[in-house]
Amino acid sequence: MRPENNPGGQKVRSFIETARRAQIVASAIEVIAEQGFANASLARIAQHAGISKGVISYHFAGKDELMEEVVTQVYAEAVQHVLARIEGLESATELLRTQIIASAEHMRDHPAQVKALGEIFYNLRLPDGRPRYGIDTSEELLQSLENIYRFGQESGEFRPFDVRVMAVSHSAAVDSMFAYWTAYPEHDLEAHAHELADLFEHAARTQEAPHS
Amino acid sequence: MRPENNPGGQKVRSFIETARRAQIVASAIEVIAEQGFANASLARIAQHAGISKGVISYHFAGKDELMEEVVTQVYAEAVQHVLARIEGLESATELLRTQIIASAEHMRDHPAQVKALGEIFYNLRLPDGRPRYGIDTSEELLQSLENIYRFGQESGEFRPFDVRVMAVSHSAAVDSMFAYWTAYPEHDLEAHAHELADLFEHAARTQEAPHS
Amino acid sequence: MRPENNPGGQKVRSFIETARRAQIVASAIEVIAEQGFANASLARIAQHAGISKGVISYHFAGKDELMEEVVTQVYAEAVQHVLARIEGLESATELLRTQIIASAEHMRDHPAQVKALGEIFYNLRLPDGRPRYGIDTSEELLQSLENIYRFGQESGEFRPFDVRVMAVSHSAAVDSMFAYWTAYPEHDLEAHAHELADLFEHAARTQEAPHS
Amino acid sequence: MRPENNPGGQKVRSFIETARRAQIVASAIEVIAEQGFANASLARIAQHAGISKGVISYHFAGKDELMEEVVTQVYAEAVQHVLARIEGLESATELLRTQIIASAEHMRDHPAQVKALGEIFYNLRLPDGRPRYGIDTSEELLQSLENIYRFGQESGEFRPFDVRVMAVSHSAAVDSMFAYWTAYPEHDLEAHAHELADLFEHAARTQEAPHS
DNA sequence: GATGAATGAGGTTTCATTCAT
DNA sequence: AATGAATGAAACCTCATTCAT
Numbered sequence: 001m002r003p004e005n006n007p008g009g010q011k012v013r014s015f016i017e018t019a020r021r022a023q024i025v026a027s028a029i030e031v032i033a034e035q036g037f038a039n040a041s042l043a044r045i046a047q048h049a050g051i052s053k054g055v056i057s058y059h060f061a062g063k064d065e066l067m068e069e070v071v072t073q074v075y076a077e078a079v080q081h082v083l084a085r086i087e088g089l090e091s092a093t094e095l096l097r098t099q100i101i102a103s104a105e106h107m108r109d110h111p112a113q114v115k116a117l118g119e120i121f122y123n124l125r126l127p128d129g130r131p132r133y134g135i136d137t138s139e140e141l142l143q144s145l146e147n148i149y150r151f152g153q154e155s156g157e158f159r160p161f162d163v164r165v166m167a168v169s170h171s172a173a174v175d176s177m178f179a180y181w182t183a184y185p186e187h188d189l190e191a192h193a194h195e196l197a198d199l200f201e202h203a204a205r206t207q208e209a210p211h212s
Numbered sequence: 213m214r215p216e217n218n219p220g221g222q223k224v225r226s227f228i229e230t231a232r233r234a235q236i237v238a239s240a241i242e243v244i245a246e247q248g249f250a251n252a253s254l255a256r257i258a259q260h261a262g263i264s265k266g267v268i269s270y271h272f273a274g275k276d277e278l279m280e281e282v283v284t285q286v287y288a289e290a291v292q293h294v295l296a297r298i299e300g301l302e303s304a305t306e307l308l309r310t311q312i313i314a315s316a317e318h319m320r321d322h323p324a325q326v327k328a329l330g331e332i333f334y335n336l337r338l339p340d341g342r343p344r345y346g347i348d349t350s351e352e353l354l355q356s357l358e359n360i361y362r363f364g365q366e367s368g369e370f371r372p373f374d375v376r377v378m379a380v381s382h383s384a385a386v387d388s389m390f391a392y393w394t395a396y397p398e399h400d401l402e403a404h405a406h407e408l409a410d411l412f413e414h415a416a417r418t419q420e421a422p423h424s
Numbered sequence: 425m426r427p428e429n430n431p432g433g434q435k436v437r438s439f440i441e442t443a444r445r446a447q448i449v450a451s452a453i454e455v456i457a458e459q460g461f462a463n464a465s466l467a468r469i470a471q472h473a474g475i476s477k478g479v480i481s482y483h484f485a486g487k488d489e490l491m492e493e494v495v496t497q498v499y500a501e502a503v504q505h506v507l508a509r510i511e512g513l514e515s516a517t518e519l520l521r522t523q524i525i526a527s528a529e530h531m532r533d534h535p536a537q538v539k540a541l542g543e544i545f546y547n548l549r550l551p552d553g554r555p556r557y558g559i560d561t562s563e564e565l566l567q568s569l570e571n572i573y574r575f576g577q578e579s580g581e582f583r584p585f586d587v588r589v590m591a592v593s594h595s596a597a598v599d600s601m602f603a604y605w606t607a608y609p610e611h612d613l614e615a616h617a618h619e620l621a622d623l624f625e626h627a628a629r630t631q632e633a634p635h636s
Numbered sequence: 637m638r639p640e641n642n643p644g645g646q647k648v649r650s651f652i653e654t655a656r657r658a659q660i661v662a663s664a665i666e667v668i669a670e671q672g673f674a675n676a677s678l679a680r681i682a683q684h685a686g687i688s689k690g691v692i693s694y695h696f697a698g699k700d701e702l703m704e705e706v707v708t709q710v711y712a713e714a715v716q717h718v719l720a721r722i723e724g725l726e727s728a729t730e731l732l733r734t735q736i737i738a739s740a741e742h743m744r745d746h747p748a749q750v751k752a753l754g755e756i757f758y759n760l761r762l763p764d765g766r767p768r769y770g771i772d773t774s775e776e777l778l779q780s781l782e783n784i785y786r787f788g789q790e791s792g793e794f795r796p797f798d799v800r801v802m803a804v805s806h807s808a809a810v811d812s813m814f815a816y817w818t819a820y821p822e823h824d825l826e827a828h829a830h831e832l833a834d835l836f837e838h839a840a841r842t843q844e845a846p847h848s
Numbered sequence: 849g850a851t852g853a854a855t856g857a858g859g860t861t862t863c864a865t866t867c868a869t
Numbered sequence: 870a871a872t873g874a875a876t877g878a879a880a881c882c883t884c885a886t887t888c889a890t
Contacts, residue, residue: 041858041859041860042859042860042861043858043859043860053860053861054861054862054863057860057861057862062860062861063859063860063861
């Protein structure tokens with residue numbers, strides 16, 4: 001039985017426990033990325049980590065907690081990377097371009113993590129059968145993207161359009177970049193990212209009608 | 213035991229067999245759409261259809277064949293609808309816009325089918341754990357979209373860009389339109405489709421030349 | 425998957441299913457009687473019956489349903505036996521004596537059933553941890569006994585006393601007769617029953633008035 | 637590793653060890669009383685005591701030894717209370733009445749202990765599946781009760797009857813008094829005890845037929 | 849053609865116990 | 870003396886598949 005919450009509500013985890021949890025999360029990411037969510041049984045995750053099945057049950061309340069821990073860690077890392085890269089940018093165009101390109105960088109550097117994240121998003125279900133994560137889970141991301149596009153509209157860089165549709169499409173296009181690269185590893189991810197940046201820049205920006 | 217292949221390699225299916233297979237496929241679509249791929253056991257599909265579990269095993273070699281049959285039928289129907297709607301169109305802009313809008317129509321009319329198709333695409337795996345369907349399965353669709361965009365480039369309607377990236381993004385954006393609508397059923401699907409058409413039209417078309 | 429309820433709410437069970445359920449119930453009774461509730465796993469019950477573990481899952485929704493079926497069948501049989509023996513009796517004294525003696529007969533003829541019934545009563549718990557069967561489950565039995573004692577009070581055979589305490593004690597004493605016989609099989613069950621009948625007759629009956 | 641037996645065969649326990657064992661026993665009693673024997677895992681007992689699971693294994697050879705320690709301590713305390721209350725009584729009638737009433741007092745004052753005792757009695761099994769405690773374990777208690785009833789027969793207070801049956805029934809009736817009170821806490825335990833005393837007094841005593 | 853019945857593998861989880869620190 | 874960590878067995882349950890009827 002793991003330590004209880006302390007009064008502050010934060011788990012107090014020993015060094016060993018932290019390390020084990022990280023090891024298990026890492027193993028889960030690899031197994032899910034390689035074999036898919038449906039084949040990622042606790043037995044396989046344990047075997048892949050070279051530990052006993054019971055260890056996972058000891059460190060996590062159940063499979064769901066493990067999966068949620070994977071999501072939390074992986075998602076946080078991705079957000080962190082992208083935010084660091086767009087920090088300080090001042091034009092909406094630069095923001096949207098950099099969001100796409102930084103996402104591609106992160107995918108290139110952590111493909112298994114991103115793959116696992118997607119698998120869990122699509123497959124993890126609540127006990128009642130409804131998806132644990134849905135598009136509504138991405139609300140935060142969508143609002144960030146909306147903010148970029150809305151900022152561009154207000155600054156005059158961008159034409160008028162429905163920012164929600166733009167954000168949803170932007171997000172899906174970025175995800176599809178990763179999926180395509182996963183299917184065709186020789187595909188040029190960086191070039192794809194720049195093309196995609198062009199695509200959304202053209203889609204969003206005010207059409208020039210310069211008069212002579 | 214079902215009939216063997218005849219010498220020509222084509223299954224000969226009786227009327228009853230054809231009807232049963234259709235009934236089972238329909239039931240599978242509904243169960244998958246409602247409960248998700250992971251919860252769509254043969255038992256549930258059979259129960260939903262009001263038939264015995266054995267019937268499915270009798271008419272299909274296994275669960276995988278059933279799933280593939282669902283994909284085949286549903287995919288064919290979707291393609292058929294969109295093709296009929298874009299037939300005869302002559303400008304690339306009209307083609308791309310109509311492809312998006314017709315897709316939305318099909319989603320509106322057959323949401324369960326489209327939902328099930330997505331579930332199977334994301335979840336069905338080969339025995340070795342690799343995905344049964346991948347982006348490569350969409351090659352045909354991607355080429356059709358590429359053809360539209362390339363046609364536009366050749367006709368001068370569209371600016372130069374990587375048609376593959378455009379096709380992949382286009383496809384993903386259309387899929388995300390459906391996913392978003394599924395999550396928020398009150399969302400205006402038709403409006404989304406028109407916004408999306410605008411999005412890709414702006415993304416692709418030649419920027420207006422300066423007026424002299 | 426077993427057949428669904430028909431509209432009337434009654435399960436429709438085939439002959440084979442009925443036989444299998446009876447066989448499994450019988451096996452469960454024997455295993456519980458011999459090894460105790462805690463050791464009566466589905467695996468052992470299946471093994472004892474010479475069938476596969478999955479058969480039980482096929483015929484019963486779960487272990488709980490199996491246990492409840494055991495209780496239902498065994499309890500009904502016991503009640504039926506005792507009721508048949510006391511039918512037509514007219515004095516309260518005869519009723520209480522015969523209730524005890526008939527119970528002993530049933531115990532003698534079906535010791536495993538009675539043992540299993542007790543095990544399940546004491547051990548089966550609801551998912552929330554509360555007992556599935558409690559003293560409140562015996563309410564029906566207690567009321568029957570109360571009726572006997574109250575009848576005796578009204579007819580003047582019995583002295584005044586709290587009929588509930590008498591019924592609870594009566595019921596416990598009968599159960600302890602079985603438990604004692606189980607522990608000491610050479611113990612004379614029939615003699616015990618007659619002694620117990622004397623005990624409660626003396627406990628209940630009106631004290632003879634002094635002769636003048 | 638705990639201290640070995642000394643040559644005399646008695647464990648030598650340090651103060652700390654004694655205190656820890658008592659703490660663990662107390663925790664076990666509470667957990668068993670609240671959640672039932674089946675749900676009283678070592679993990680839960682340790683958690684309830686606010687100690688590590690390993691401590692229990694350190695101080696007790698195993699779960700069985702802990703359970704036996706609970707029985708020993710609780711039983712001794714109960715016997716002690718009842719013996720103190722009947723000490724010095726001189727008539728069999730007083731003895732039997734007081735045994736019942738004193739038992740009820742103990743139940744009222746230590747319900748968790750009594751509940752836990754019952755749970756363990758009914759559920760603890762030897763490795764071979766046979767009950768660890770049975771009616772034979774109560775032999776000492778039964779003989780004490782027999783002594784009371786035999787004393788009453790010899791003094792002429794009680795009629796002739798089988799003292800073993802009377803003792804077994806008496807014991808069971810007292811236990812059922814507790815079980816009933818547990819199920820219906822608003823039930824008047826003291827009144828029940830007095831009714832029960834009346835019951836066995838009437839059951840046992842010589843029926844007067846005084847002639848004038 | 850169709851069905852109910854049965855199987856056995858594999859899933860997650862709980863648990864008593866052991867062990868190094 | 871005490872602990873956290875780890876183990877492996879066993880529990881219940883679900884499932885795809887096979888088979889006799």
